[in-house]
Amino acid sequence: MQEIELIGLSIILITLIVSYQGIKNSSFFDKYSFQVDKILKEKDYKRFITSSFLHVSWMHLLFNMMAFYSFSEGLGMMVGGLRLLLIYVGSIIGGDLFSLYIHRNHPDYTSAGASGGICGLMFASIGLFPDMQIGIFMTPFSLPGWAYGFLFVLISIYGIKSQRGNIGHEAHLGGGVIGLIIALIMVPESFINNMVPILFILVPTLVFIYYIIARPGFLLFPNWEDQGLLTKEDKYNAAKRAKEKEIDRLLDKINKKGMDQLSEKEKERLKQLSE
Incomplete structure (x- = not known):
């Protein structure tokens, strides 16, 4: 019991500290949040883990930690502290991988929160x-x-399909299914004993995953910005990347052709971006 409590309290404490830093410091949040562009282009894979310790608000953090506590205690008593940690971390990574697949063509997509891991504990x-x-x-x-x-x-399938609201349904569903699968591997007799209710969860999920892999057009996203669905973090990161790309373009031109080849407008723009 002490091992379970130690692991659970450690996760909550680390999440509180990291989330506090992220909420008060946007640069810290930007460095460790889940960002498609950073992961795919810069291979910054630490974000699969670090993003789960960040939250966008105190309410977001409080709700997730309450959910973590409520599901971790009973599950930990059944599988043990270390296995509980394995389910949690595996679900976080599984949820983020599913989010990465869904949003692989949306470079400005960003997210944060422990929801994928918590859904893994729940499932x-x-x-x-x-x-x-x-x-x-x-x-x-x-x-x-x-x-x-x-x-x-x-609800998660509908949320992924419609992209209504700023909720990471992809991480929820991916994390939940991975958590369920890991738990069944740990306690295989549960699949036999609880086959029907487990299939109620797995079958629609696997059918949905088949559709989005076999028929990519099944997911038709609206224009998020027009729908008002981008969070402040989304907009901040999008603007930051656009600025960085413009600076890179101008510096690359200087490197290849020299400063004299910049137009007056480009020189002025470079000065503005450097301020």
Whole structure:
């Protein structure tokens, strides 16, 4: 029990410290958040992990840490502290990899938060205890775990397809399924004992994944900026990258042709960008 509590409290403490730094310092947030362009072009793979310790607001952080605590305790008692950590980290990476695949053509996409790992803990708990009761947020109602999981999968699929709201449905679904699979590998008899409720979660998810791989046109995204769906972080990162690319273009021209080859307009623009 002490091992489980130590691991859980360590994750919460590290997340609080890192999130605090990210909330007060936009440069820190930019350095460690999940960003498609940084991962694909600069191979900055640490972001798969570091982004899970960042949050965009105190409410975002509080909600995720409460969810982490509620799912980690019972699951940890079943699988042990180190295995709990493996499920959490594996779910974080799985969720981010799925997000990277979905948004591979959206270089300015950025995200942060522990939701992928927490969804992994939730789905793992459902796989092992499908009849557990899970409360519906901000209501007095609850659902059996398997029904909650099935509904969660449908909502995530709709969210990925429609891209309504600033919610990382891709990380939720990817992290959740990876967490479930890892837990079933650890406790294989659970798949036999709970086959039907587990299939309620896995089947629609796998069908959806097949569709988006076999038929890429199945995902037709709206123009996010026109829909008002970009977060402040999205817009900040997009503007920052545009500025960096323009500076690089001008410096490259200087390097190849010399400063004298810049037009007066380009010289003025370089001065503005350097300020």
